[in-house]
Amino acid sequence: MKITGTINSISIREGKAPYGFIVPDTAIPGHEGDIRFFADRLVGIVIKDLKKGNLVEFVVKEWNKKDGTVEKVAEEVYFLNENNRLTGVINWLNHEEGKGFLRPDKSLNNQDKDLLFFKQDLEEITIENLSKGDKLEFKLQNINYKDGKVVKAVKNIRLILPDLPKKSVSVNKKTVDNLNVKDIKLEISSCLGNCIKLSDSAEFEDYVFMVLRLLGIHNLYQYDKKNQAGRADGFFIIGSLAVMYDCTLRKNFDEYKKDQIENYVNKLKNSQMTIDIRLTDGGGKKKTLQIQGKNRQVWIITQESTRELYDVDGIRIKEIAVQDLIQIFNKRLYSDAFEEDELSAHLAVIDKN
Structure with a gap:
């Protein structure tokens, strides 16, 4: 019988096998x-x-x-995160057959075996967007066959985007000649990650625009702050996705942004969007973009968490955490190939309920 408990202490000493103690949630007989x-x-x-x-x-x-x-001891000890998930790395992949094998980060029940997974069990990503070496999180479920055989199946599979490097690389005149591409990538990712927690609304808005631009979104437009009353902060189109976005530092914005969101939805119901574009000489012009047939979404970009709010006539309204956008940028920065269609697919399904 499986029971749960809380780690109370851990002992890792040289020359001795590492061990620890758990406080059980229920009494253990004997x-x-x-x-x-x-x-x-x-x-x-x-x-x-x-x-x-x-x-x-x-x-x-x-x-x-x-x-x-x-002595009674604990075995088959699983770490329980909020989703009770395991992790592993893809070591073989066949896009055409829609399946692959992953190597768990820790052997399961002392069996050093790779696990087979299928494309229909992927969440928030398609198998075409996976590559060998990608890290996945997943759940194991028992499949009971008619002959009495029980097989563990990999289900609810999600891609784990690379964590932002926490180490900062010092770049100055003395060391710049010794920097390699890996160090430059590290500096870029570290700098973006350190700037997430901005406290000025205007700075946060500009920061979000910069992140979206760095992601590689070319049809991206930021509205003029001087004439922004009741309007969103920006709009972009990538692939089949069209998004009107607004940035806020408010933690509980739902009621505060209710009327504005309704306004954004009504604009996205039209077949086209007219944008005022600022020119480098200080002037401006209007540009009309066709959005009919696009996957239309409203994003409220925050420093909190990503979640789907609701749907209005097929237009999805979401809260998008800026750190999740940075994780996608980090994935793109460290990938050998990351095409526009793949980026569009990542952005369209970004959702952590």
């Missing part, structure tokens, strides 16, 4: 107090990545110690 686990009994995570307070799931088994005594 055992009192915390229960021990060993590093080689962890599934889907390594012990150095565990912290006190982490929630885990495990089974209880008996361990025959060298002195002849028996």
